[in-house]
Amino acid sequence: MAKKKAKSTTRKKKTTAKRGPVSKKRDAQTVAAIEALADSVAKDGLKGRDPSMDIPLRTVSNMNWNKRKRILEMGDATQTRELFNVGQARKFMQSLLLAKGCKDLIKAEKTLSLRGMYYMSLHTIEGTKEKTFNDQSESDTVLEDLEVGLGGLREELHVFAKKRGTMVGNITIVDNGDEINCRRMGTGGYAIPSICEPSVMQFKECDAKFVLHVEKDTVWSRFNEDRFWEKHNCILTEGSGQPPRGVRRLLHRLNKELGLPVYCLLDCDPWGHYIYSVIKQGSINLAFESERMAIPDAKFMGIRAEDYDRCDLSADVRIALNDRDVTRARQIADYPWFKDKRPWQKEIKKLLTNGFKMEVESLITKDISYVTETYVPERLKAKDFLD
Amino acid sequence: MPPAASAPRKKSKSRTAATAESMAAMQREISVSEFFAKNRHLLGFDNPRKAVLTTVKEAVDNALDACEEAGILPTIAVTMLQTDETRFKLTIQDNGPGIVRKQIENIFGKLLYGSKFHRMKMSRGQQGIGISAAGMYGLMTTGKPVKIVSKTGKRKPSHEVVLKIDTSKNRAEVVSDTEHPEDDKFFADGHGTIVTIELEGKYQKGRQSIDEYLEQTAIANPHAEISWTSPTNETVVFPRAMNELPAEAKEIKPHxxxxxxxxxxxxxxxxxxxxxxxxxxxxxxxxxxxxxxxxxxxxxxxxxxxxxxxxxxxxxxxxxxxxxxxxxxxTSIMAPPTDCLVPIGSRALLAGLLKEVQAEFFAASTRPPAVYRGNPFQMEVAIAYGGNLAREDTARILRFANRVPLLYQQSACSSFKAVLETGWKNYGLSQPKGSLPTGPLVVMVHMASVWVPFTSESKEAIADYDEIRKELRLALQECGRKLGTYLRRRQKMKKEAERRSVFERYIGEISTACHNITGTDARQLYVALQKIATRKTEEADQKLDQDGKVVGKQDALEKDDDVIILHDRSTAGDEGSDSLFDEDMPARKLPRRGSKAAKRTVKKKSTRKKTSRKS
Incomplete structure (x- = not known):
């Protein structure tokens, strides 16, 4: 396919010689927040008060469904983390250590992975055999608390997660100054980075008309090999199961900035439904970032519970629902954003009456390329989506 | 039974029938001595090791009884000399009133002769078998007679009598009789008795040894001084812990x-x-x-x-x-008088335990007198917990009857059963089902009675009467409750101490981090935070009563006369902490010093720590 270089929504920023992952302005704000935190601890301590920090609660009870914006939002409830509380003292200390680490990163204009961050703050507390962190998971959760507490994104703290997720399609992007043509990514595709903020990644040129997001790598490879994105002029992404925030942020930007509709091709099971729910409404853990992550207009393409009959699939593809699946499905049906949508209620009910799950790969039993040549094109044509 | 004349006689040639006459020729009286000579296990002479112990026990019991009756603070010396591989010479000396010459043969040469059997009075000996049986055992195993030296007063000569027991006649045979002049140097107090018995035996330390017996005797008789020289020529002195004799027991008539x-x-x-x-x-x-x-x-x-x-x-x-x-x-008849009972008493019990057991917590309980089968009796229980006692072992039970330690047949004893059926779990100890509690615990049980119901003549276990078991249980529960209160409180203090060390551990990290972020003076912040930590955990230095309320200098438990707590033996914070403050757990030492001193120590510590941080 010929390159179309013409009109494109160029949002390219002027690049300076040396740049951090985040704009200078945001950096300054983050540093100020970190300093304010340390300052309040020091002031409290010097005045003989109990040092404490407020951290918004990241629990289901503190989630609100914003009906107008159609996203999950974080409530106002906070938990106070105190130094002089046996259960919290260690986390308090860890929060400050990580805050210090983040400030150092911002000053150095560098980024680190979550694991790197863990190592950066890891040492043995003087005079004891106790380490500041026992393992990475301990530092990860404290860091998540810290980002909510500081009201900044992890990316703004100069910390990134492991890369996960792949993209290919009719789009050219600029990633940290390098121009990347996503039409020429071979079989591997473009690995979506953890940080997809506009200061790092800009969209240079895009012909695609929609985004097709599939659940995992195997299905994505099928689509890529069949050059589906070329035939249907779209962008093809994959999130290795529950999409990481890099993928979600990219999808959000493609949807919001380029106005591309997002269609999801996921498994027919509660897990698939939940992935869709996270893409569309936001997750509980990252509810404070929903505004920058959620895609309320995302559509669920399939596969659907009725596809077993509709596509005349063989009985071999059925995977029995276990008790946990059933409970999970009922919970999802009860989510406020699914509750008053009759098609969704019907879908989940059908899943439960079927009594089995189906993976996207099950369509391969029909034909190797059934999913790319028949299934998806038919759905697109019929505009047969769940919303 | 007449010989069965009608019964068909088979060809049993070897068998010769006995006639009533021939049998009558064989029938004769059995003397008590003969009976017990054959059945010496009934008296506690079943094996060489036990024989030695029983001999010491009988002699010491008699000595203590005699001293108390005469109103003398007992001083007893036990010496055991090895004369041959399996032969020992036991010498027991007391400072008692002595024995008049005329009675020596009867007391040491006759079984079932004594002053104690016929009266209803609380004493160690009961039957009058013990010491003469020991002499008899010595004679039978070594052929050596018993030597007794006794002096009844300063102005009186001492007699040295060597005796053999004629088992068939249950009578003593005097081998030699020497009269020493009145100025001999045997008796420092001017009166007393020395008994020397040579016997076949075995000496071994450990459980059920002479060492253990004398140690426990010292616990139950804190008014006695006992010295003990073993065959290995080591001398142990169990000192006197009290200078008052126990009140004299009154004799009563049967109920x-x-x-x-x-x-x-x-x-x-x-x-x-x-x-x-x-x-x-x-x-x-x-x-x-x-x-x-x-x-x-x-x-x-x-x-x-x-x-x-x-x-x-x-x-x-x-x-x-x-x-x-x-x-x-x-007919309902008033319960027997109980002034015939002289319990050891909580104070003396604690004094005795304190002297011999390296524990941190002691509690005692003396029950009011009660009656079984018309015999008045009284139960006493004392417990010792913690300190240097072994943590993993099951509890040790020290049993006493009329101040005499009982070392054998523990599981047959009523007291053992009572300890088993007490729910120690309620008092913070672990207790596998159907067994003794585990932990650093010593339980001491004492029964005082005019007649202790032993299960056998060797006086090793108390018989299981319902009334006795009930009193035991109540006394054990009372001590258990006190222990429970103490353990709960100790747990609480330990938690507070842990709390403080948690805070102190992180304060350094926090001040450094704050310094790096904002440039605050790390040292200043460290000191300030340390102050808050001390204030926050000051409760660790406070005493809490049963309901967790803060009380004054002394709490209910420590005010209790029947409880002794030794804070310096406390092991509250020792278990597996790798905190900074291992070398000086503030929570367990500070309570005794008062809060001002406590603060000072902590401050001192903080500066010390600070300097080490800088270096």
Missing amino acids: PKGIELGTLIQMLERTEPTSVSSFLQNEFSRVGQRKASELVKLADKKTSTTITPRTRISTMGHAEAEALYKAIQE
């Missing part, structure tokens, strides 16, 4: 309810000829004129012949005696 029919008939036969009424009043405790006539009236109804209070007892036959016995059972 009617504790008498069996046979005994009653015997008593009727033996007493002076008198009326039934005065017999009852004179021979029994708690029977006055009114009670006597009440009993007689009731007995009268139960028999065809008439019995009046004035009936001569010589006219009373078996039927009348049985009627009287039944009447006694059906």
Whole structure:
């Protein structure tokens, strides 16, 4: 396919010689927040008060469904983390250590992975055999608390997660100054980075008309090999199961900035439904970032519970629902954003009456390329989506 | 049984039938000594090791009894010399009143001779078997006679008597009799007795050894000084912990309810000829004129012949005696007097335990007197917990009856069963089902009674009467509750101490981090935070009572006279902490010093720590 270089929504920023992952302005704000935190601890301590920090609660009870914006939002409830509380003292200390680490990163204009961050703050507390962190998971959760507490994104703290997720399609992007043509990514595709903020990644040129997001790598490879994105002029992404925030942020930007509709091709099971729910409404853990992550207009393409009959699939593809699946499905049906949508209620009910799950790969039993040549094109044509 | 003449005689040539006459020729009286010589296991001489212990035990018991009766603070020396591989010479010396020359043969040469069997008085010895049996055992195993040296007063000469027991006659045979002049140097106090017995035996330390017996004797008799020289020539002195003798036990008459029919008939036969009424009043405790006539009236109804209070007892036959016995059972009679009992007492119990057991917590409980089968008795329990006692072992039970340690047959003893059935889990100890609690615990049980119901003549276990078990249980529970309170509180203090160390551990990190972020003075912040930490955990230095309320300098538990807590032996924070403050757990030491001193120590510590941080 010929390159179309013409009109494109160029949002390219002027690049300076040396740049951090985040704009200078945001950096300054983050540093100020970190300093304010340390300052309040020091002031409290010097005045003989109990040092404490407020951290918004990241629990289901503190989630609100914003009906107008159609996203999950974080409530106002906070938990106070105190130094002089046996259960919290260690986390308090860890929060400050990580805050210090983040400030150092911002000053150095560098980024680190979550694991790197863990190592950066890891040492043995003087005079004891106790380490500041026992393992990475301990530092990860404290860091998540810290980002909510500081009201900044992890990316703004100069910390990134492991890369996960792949993209290919009719789009050219600029990633940290390098121009990347996503039409020429071979079989591997473009690995979506953890940080997809506009200061790092800009969209240079895009012909695609929609985004097709599939659940995992195997299905994505099928689509890529069949050059589906070329035939249907779209962008093809994959999130290795529950999409990481890099993928979600990219999808959000493609949807919001380029106005591309997002269609999801996921498994027919509660897990698939939940992935869709996270893409569309936001997750509980990252509810404070929903505004920058959620895609309320995302559509669920399939596969659907009725596809077993509709596509005349063989009985071999059925995977029995276990008790946990059933409970999970009922919970999802009860989510406020699914509750008053009759098609969704019907879908989940059908899943439960079927009594089995189906993976996207099950369509391969029909034909190797059934999913790319028949299934998806038919759905697109019929505009047969769940919303 | 007559020889079975009608029975067909087979060809049993070897068998010669005995006739009544030939059998009669064989039948003769068995002397008590002979009986016990054959059945020496009944008296505790079943094996060489136990024989040695029993000998020491009998001699020491007699010595203590004699001293107390004479109002002398006992000083006892036990020496064990090895003369051959399996032969030992045991010498027991006391500072008691001595024995008059005339009685020496009877006391040491006759079984079942003594002052204690016929009276109802609390004493260590009961039957009058012990020491003569020991001498007999020595004679039988080594052929060596018993040597007794005794002096009854400063101005009197001492007698040295060497005795052999004639087992067939249950009588002593004097081998030699020497009179030493009155100025001999054997007795520092001017009176006392030395007994030397040579016997076949074995010496081994550990459980059920002489060492253990003497140690426990010292616990139950804190007024005695006991020194012990073992065959390995090591001398241990158990010092006197109290300079007062226990009150003297009063002798009482038997209680009617504790008498069996046979005994009653015997008593009727033996007493002076008198009326039934005065017999009852004179021979029994708690029977006055009114009670006597009440009993007689009731007995009268139960028999065809008439019995009046004035009936001569010589006219009373078996039927009348049985009627009287039944009447006694059906009438309620006041419980026997209890002033005949001299318990060790909580104070002395604690003093004894404190002296010999390296524990941190001690509690004692003395029950009011009670009665079993008409015999008054009183139970006492003391417990010791923590300190240097072994943590993983099961609890150790020290059993005593009338101040005598019981070392054998623990599981047959009523006290053991009572400890088993006490729910120690309620008091913070672990207790596998159906066994003793585990932990650093020593339980001491003492039964004081005019007649301790032993399960055998060797006096090793207390028989399991319901009344005894109940009293034991109540005493154990009382001590257990106190231990529970203490353990709960200790747990709480330990938690507070942990809390403080948690805070102090992180304060350094926090001040450094704050310094790096904002440039605050790390040292200043460190000191400030440390102050807050101390303030926050000051509760660790406070005393809390049972309900967790803060109280003044002393709490209810420490005010309790029956409880002793040694804070310096406390092990509250020792278990597996790798905190900064291992070398000085503030929470367990500070409470004794008062809060001002506590603060000062902490401050000092903070500066010390600070400097080490800088270097």
